[in-house]
Amino acid sequence: MIYLDNAATTLYKPPEVGQAMLDALQTAGNPGRGAHAPTLHASRVVYETREALARLFHAEGPACIAFASNATQALNTAINGLFGPGDHVITTVCEHNSVLRPLYRLQRQGVEVSFVDVEANGVLCYAQFEQLLRPNTRGVVVTGASNVTGNRTDLAFVSAFAKKHGLLFLVDAAQTAGAMLMDVQALGIDVLCFTGHKALLGARRAPAGCMSGPGFRLPPLWWAAAESTALMNAIPPKCPPLWKPER
Numbered sequence: 001m002i003y004l005d006n007a008a009t010t011l012y013k014p015p016e017v018g019q020a021m022l023d024a025l026q027t028a029g030n031p032g033r034g035a036h037a038p039t040l041h042a043s044r045v046v047y048e049t050r051e052a053l054a055r056l057f058h059a060e061g062p063a064c065i066a067f068a069s070n071a072t073q074a075l076n077t078a079i080n081g082l083f084g085p086g087d088h089v090i091t092t093v094c095e096h097n098s099v100l101r102p103l104y105r106l107q108r109q110g111v112e113v114s115f116v117d118v119e120a121n122g123v124l125c126y127a128q129f130e131q132l133l134r135p136n137t138r139g140v141v142v143t144g145a146s147n148v149t150g151n152r153t154d155l156a157f158v159s160a161f162a163k164k165h166g167l168l169f170l171v172d173a174a175q176t177a178g179a180m181l182m183d184v185q186a187l188g189i190d191v192l193c194f195t196g197h198k199a200l201l202g203a204r205r206a207p208a209g210c211m212s213g214p215g216f217r218l219p220p221l222w223w224a225a226a227e228s229t230a231l232m233n234a235i236p237p238k239c240p241p242l243w244k245p246e247r
Contacts, residue, residue, distance in 0.1 A: 058183040065211050071174040072098040074193035074210035085110030087138040092116040094146040122149040129161045139168030144176030159187045
């Protein structure tokens with residue numbers, strides 16, 4: 001069989017993926033929750049993965065990266081954490097439901113949302129970004145590439161628009177992470193959300209990620225365990241513990 005459904009998930013993984021999963025089952029403890037060899041080994045693996053992803057996406061550093069259960073959770077964390085009543089968000093008609101449904105929910109809570117349309121060939125109507133701008137516009141949320149048509153978004157154009165107007169710039173890279181070069185610093189991306197089981201060739205249900213750009217910190221949505229600072233009555237104000245529960 002010739003498998004072409006890689007936008008859903010990559011089927012044929014490198015043999016190293018399966019071996020790494022077996023090794024983890026036998027050797028990895030719970031990272032960050034002890035000082036014995038298995039948990040220290042797991043902590044090193046997690047940190048080394050953050051370092052590798054930071055290099056891949058040209059991020060400021062490994063502390064910019066937090067893991068999520070999937071791209072849906074990463075996008076929900078970013079969208080619900082950054083926008084609130086009174087804000088206006090510009091997005092596109094090409095977005096996945098992992099973007100659209102959180103925005104529709106926020107609409108019911110007082111967030112205004114506008115949608116950039118597409119031409120007959122599926123390419124975004126880029127002139128509409130300026131036309132949709134409002135005094136209360138807070139951010140732009142776009143996909144790196146459509147999971148329906150395969151059309152890629154001109155991220156450099158959207159980045160220039162966001163920078164010109166001082167807007168937050170969020171990118172759904174579920175379809176593009178690993179498939180195309182991505183430089184979050186050069187593109188001025190504030191939050192990049194991606195998944196591990198598509199072009200990054202990780203196992204299905206492999207953790208996804210949520211990455212902040214240089215100098216940007218995403219507000220927390222989770223108030224839970226951070227074992228290295230268990231005596232504090234709040235999550236420490238640093239990343240990645242600020243973004244995700246450890247338990």
